[in-house]
Amino acid sequence: MYLDQGVDWTAAARADFYSRDQGSRLITLSWMQALKQRNGQPFLADGLSRYGYLPNPANTANLPVGFHASGPQDFQVVGMTCSACHTRQIEADGKVYRVDGGPAFVDFYALLGDLDKAVGDVIASDSSFAPFAAAVLRSTTPDAADVADLRRQVEGWYLRFHTLIVRALPRTGWGVGRLDAVGMIFNRISGLDIGPPPDFMIPGNMKTADAPVRYPFLWNSPRQDKTQWPGFAKNGNDILGLARNVGEVLGVFATFEPKRQGAIINFLDNNSTNFDGLNQLENLVKRIGPPKWPWTIDAALAARGKAIFERDSAEAGCSGCHGIEDGEQRFPFVKTWRTPVQNVGTDTREYDILAWKANTGVLKGAYIPFATAPLKENDEILNILATSVIGSIAEHLLAGGAPSTNARVAAAPDPGSSDTPESLGLVRLPPTLQDLLTAFDTVSTSEAIKKARRQGAERASHAQLPPWGSYEARVLQGIWAAAPYLHNGSVPTLAELLKPSGQRRSQFSVGRKYDIENVGLATTQEPLSDTLSVTDCSNINSGNSRCGHEYGTSLSDQDKKALLEYLKTL
Structure with a gap:
C-alpha cells in the first residue's frame, strides 16, 4: 500500500525516482549477472532482496529499486541511485506500506562484502574464471584472447574494489539501515580517485569507516539550510543541492579521475557524474511529501x-x-528552513571521520581561483571533497554542460611560480554560482580567503565547525x-x-x-x-x-x- 505523500507524488514520479541514472558506475551488468552467491545461485537471483532491497518489476534486469543499468545494450553498467537507500517498507497488522524517501532497511555492508567475495572467487583460478567468461562472452568456447582481455578488465576492477573493501569496511558490519556514508565518500575520493594512473589509487589514504549513521529521510530535505548529520554542507537552493548530490554520487562509485594538465586541473576528464540526472532527482525529491499516518489518531x-x-x-x-522557522537566505530569493546544529550529548564518532587528513595526490595545489586556498600536499579530506565537488560543478556549468578547455576553474601552480589565476586563463565564478563556494564549511569563508591571499595562497586554518559532537535538528x-x-x-x-x-x-x-x-x-x-x-x-x-x-x-x-x-x- 502506497502511503499518501501529497498530490505531487505521482506513480510516474515514483517510477522515475526508482531508476533515474545519477552517474553511479558500480560494476558491468553482464559481470554481475554471471557472478554467483555463496550458495551457488546467481548473484541476482533474488534481485538483491536478501540485503533488504525492494523489487522493481519495471526493471528487466532483475535489479531492485534504486539500481539501474546504463549504457548501450551488452555494455551496460550497474549503478545506484537515491532510492536504493531512501525507500522503505513497513509492516503492521498484516499489511505492507511503502514509504518513498524513507530510510531504507538495507544492509549495504553485506552487499559490498559479498560482491567482493563473488568477484574474488571468479578470478581465483583459470577453472573458476572459465564459466564466468563463457557467460559474459556468451560462448561455450570463447576466443582465448577475449578471455584474457576480460580477465585483465575484471582483475583491474577487483584491485580497486577489493582495496576499498579491505581497508574501509570495519570488522563488524554497520547493520541494517545504517552506513558510514561520510567515511566511504572520503575513502572513495581520496583512496581511489586522485592517485596516479593506471589505477588512480592512494591506498594509504583509506581508513576504517566505523562511524555508521542511519539513512536520513528525504522529504523536505531541499528546504533545509544545512545537510549532513554534522551540518557541514550548506543547502537550500538548486546549486547547493547539486553540490550535496555530486558528493553523494562520488561516494556510490561514480567514475572520477581528475587530470593535471600542466598547471591546470581538469575535473571532468572521465567523470561519470550525470548532472542532468542529479537535477532531475533533486526535482523529484522536492515533490516527495511527508507520509501521512495511515491509522486512527486520537x-x-x-x-x-x-x-x-x-x-x-x-x-x-x-x-x-x-519547528518550522525561517533559515538562511539563498540565491536568488530562496528562504530555507532553519536547521539548528548543536550538541545534545549524542554519539561523537562521526567527528573523528571529519578530522581525517590525506595525501592530495593529483589535486595538490588545486584551488578555486579568487575563492579558496590551494590544497596542501597533506590536507583535510573534507577540503579535498569540497574542491572536487565545487571544481566539477563549476567546470560543467561554465562550459555550458560539456567539458571545455576554456572553462578551467582550478590550478596547481608550481612552488615559486609567478603564475596568477588570470595568466592561467582561469575563470572567476559568476554571481549565480557564488553560493557554490559556501557549499562546505571549509576555507571558503571570506576571512580565511583573505588570510590565504596575504600568506601567498598558503592554506588558511580550517573553518569553524560546530562544537565536537553537534548534529542537525530537522x-x-x-x-x-x-x-x-x-x-x-x-x-x-x-x-x-x-x-x-x-x-x-x-x-x-x-x-x-x-x-x-x-x-x-x-x-x-x-x-x-x-x-x-x-x-x-x-x-x-x-x-x-x-x-x-x-x-x-x-x-x-x-x-x-x-x-x-x-x-x-x-
Whole structure:
C-alpha cells in the first residue's frame, strides 16, 4: 500500500525516482549477472532482496529499486541511485506500506562484502574464471584472447574494489539501515580517485569507516539550510543541492579521475557524474511529501500533545529545535528552513571521520581561483571533497554542460611560480554560482580567503565547525516513519527516545515490522532483521552510543503519550 505523500507524488514520479541514472558506475551488468552467491545461485537471483532491497518489476534486469543499468545494450553498467537507500517498507497488522524517501532497511555492508567475495572467487583460478567468461562472452568456447582481455578488465576492477573493501569496511558490519556514508565518500575520493594512473589509487589514504549513521529521510530535505548529520554542507537552493548530490554520487562509485594538465586541473576528464540526472532527482525529491499516518489518531490527545510540543521550556521544547522557522537566505530569493546544529550529548564518532587528513595526490595545489586556498600536499579530506565537488560543478556549468578547455576553474601552480589565476586563463565564478563556494564549511569563508591571499595562497586554518559532537535538528514532519532514531539509529522507537538514555534498550532488532503504539520498530522482527547492540553514556564515542537527547524524558506518562500522538500527525 502506497502511503499518501501529497498530490505531487505521482506513480510516474515514483517510477522515475526508482531508476533515474545519477552517474553511479558500480560494476558491468553482464559481470554481475554471471557472478554467483555463496550458495551457488546467481548473484541476482533474488534481485538483491536478501540485503533488504525492494523489487522493481519495471526493471528487466532483475535489479531492485534504486539500481539501474546504463549504457548501450551488452555494455551496460550497474549503478545506484537515491532510492536504493531512501525507500522503505513497513509492516503492521498484516499489511505492507511503502514509504518513498524513507530510510531504507538495507544492509549495504553485506552487499559490498559479498560482491567482493563473488568477484574474488571468479578470478581465483583459470577453472573458476572459465564459466564466468563463457557467460559474459556468451560462448561455450570463447576466443582465448577475449578471455584474457576480460580477465585483465575484471582483475583491474577487483584491485580497486577489493582495496576499498579491505581497508574501509570495519570488522563488524554497520547493520541494517545504517552506513558510514561520510567515511566511504572520503575513502572513495581520496583512496581511489586522485592517485596516479593506471589505477588512480592512494591506498594509504583509506581508513576504517566505523562511524555508521542511519539513512536520513528525504522529504523536505531541499528546504533545509544545512545537510549532513554534522551540518557541514550548506543547502537550500538548486546549486547547493547539486553540490550535496555530486558528493553523494562520488561516494556510490561514480567514475572520477581528475587530470593535471600542466598547471591546470581538469575535473571532468572521465567523470561519470550525470548532472542532468542529479537535477532531475533533486526535482523529484522536492515533490516527495511527508507520509501521512495511515491509522486512527486520537484528535483530542494529539491536541494536548501539540501544546507540549510547542511548550517553551527545557521539559519538552520540541518546536525550538524541530519547528518550522525561517533559515538562511539563498540565491536568488530562496528562504530555507532553519536547521539548528548543536550538541545534545549524542554519539561523537562521526567527528573523528571529519578530522581525517590525506595525501592530495593529483589535486595538490588545486584551488578555486579568487575563492579558496590551494590544497596542501597533506590536507583535510573534507577540503579535498569540497574542491572536487565545487571544481566539477563549476567546470560543467561554465562550459555550458560539456567539458571545455576554456572553462578551467582550478590550478596547481608550481612552488615559486609567478603564475596568477588570470595568466592561467582561469575563470572567476559568476554571481549565480557564488553560493557554490559556501557549499562546505571549509576555507571558503571570506576571512580565511583573505588570510590565504596575504600568506601567498598558503592554506588558511580550517573553518569553524560546530562544537565536537553537534548534529542537525530537522523539522519532524513524517518522523513517525523514520525509525530508528538519533543520528546513528541507536534508539528503536520515539517512546524509547522519551526515556532517560540509561533506561533505553541496549539491544534491539532492526527490520520492517512496525509498532503503532510506541511509534517505531516492533520488538519482534522476523524473518528479515538484524540485531543492533548499543552502548551507554560511558562510551559515547563508540559509534553506537544511545546517549543524549534527554528532552521530554521528565514528562509524565500521560504527557509522553499525548506528545507521541501529536508526532503521528506531522
